[in-house]
Amino acid sequence: MILRQLFDKESSTYTYLIADPATGDAALVDPVLEHLERDLALLAELGLTLRTVLETHVHADHVTAAGLLRERTGARTAASKAGAPCVDLPLSHGDVIRVGSVAITALATPGHTDDGLSYLVDGHVLTGDTLLVRGCGRADFQNGDPRALYRSIHEVLFALPDDTVVLPGHDYKGFTRSTIGEEKRFNPRLAGKSEGEFVALMNALGLPKPKKLDLAVPANRACGAVPAHA
Numbered sequence: 001m002i003l004r005q006l007f008d009k010e011s012s013t014y015t016y017l018i019a020d021p022a023t024g025d026a027a028l029v030d031p032v033l034e035h036l037e038r039d040l041a042l043l044a045e046l047g048l049t050l051r052t053v054l055e056t057h058v059h060a061d062h063v064t065a066a067g068l069l070r071e072r073t074g075a076r077t078a079a080s081k082a083g084a085p086c087v088d089l090p091l092s093h094g095d096v097i098r099v100g101s102v103a104i105t106a107l108a109t110p111g112h113t114d115d116g117l118s119y120l121v122d123g124h125v126l127t128g129d130t131l132l133v134r135g136c137g138r139a140d141f142q143n144g145d146p147r148a149l150y151r152s153i154h155e156v157l158f159a160l161p162d163d164t165v166v167l168p169g170h171d172y173k174g175f176t177r178s179t180i181g182e183e184k185r186f187n188p189r190l191a192g193k194s195e196g197e198f199v200a201l202m203n204a205l206g207l208p209k210p211k212k213l214d215l216a217v218p219a220n221r222a223c224g225a226v227p228a229h230a
Contacts, residue, residue: 001019001102002018002020002048003018003122004016004042005167005176005177006035008035011032011061011170012171012172013061013062014176015028016126016167017043017048018099018121019046019048020100023100024049024100025100027051027052027097028054028075029055029119030056032062032063033062033063036068036072040069051075053065053066053075053076054078054104055078056116057113057142058083058221059217060217061211061216062216063212063224065224066087067224078090079091079117080106080117082114082115083115083221084222086223087223091117102121104119105120105121106119107119107156107157108156109128109131109157110152111130111139112128112130112137112138113129113143114145114148116129116152118156123165124165124166125160125166126169127167127169128169129169129170131168132168132169133166134187135189136189137149138207149202154190158184163179164179165177166179
């Protein structure tokens with residue numbers, strides 16, 4: 001399996017390339033509009049054919065490249081059935097997407113938003129904004145719910161083996177990956193916290209809204225189509 005981690009500096013977003021080198025079939029997870037040409041060039045260099053574009057949720061801090069990648073390559077777009085209505089494949093918990101011989105399993109992990117998905121593939125879990133390295137996504141907009149977030153992390157992600165590699169959707173401190181076992185022990189928002197303590201902590205964050213919220217959310221519900229007046 002090919003697994004590459006790519007980065008958008010402006011939004012601190014990780015995009016992931018997953019591919020089967022035997023067949024050349026590939027998927028991109030959470031592609032960023034400004035890096036469309038970078039990602040297409042990498043696919044071409046590696047001799048890969050993009051089959052699927054996966055989203056972990058409707059993003060508020062960047063515009064997705066999913067729609068343009070679909071236009072340019074013919075790839076199918078996929079995301080939670082609770083999320084963007086523009087996708088070709090609405091996914092539910094436990095659905096499997098195949099990229100050649102590589103199986104990617106969708107895990108429903110709402111809480112940051114109501115459409116959150118994580119993706120489990122070959123001992124790695126791509127957690128979007130649900131679980132970050134030593135942190136987690138906020139839960140105060142887009143139908144976010146700190147109780148749902150706590151339960152998604154504890155009942156779904158923390159139920160995975162401790163050596164499962166955590167690949168987050170963002171990082172703001174220079175981390176690239178972790179493990180489930182590490183986050184259970186060392187994540188300051190989660191380790192030793194009851195559900196009530198976690199909810200109180202999240203409700204008290206008082207964070208400003210993302211700068212691109214008003215542009216990104218409607219665009220991403222349309223697979224990256226930015227309104228003409230934007």
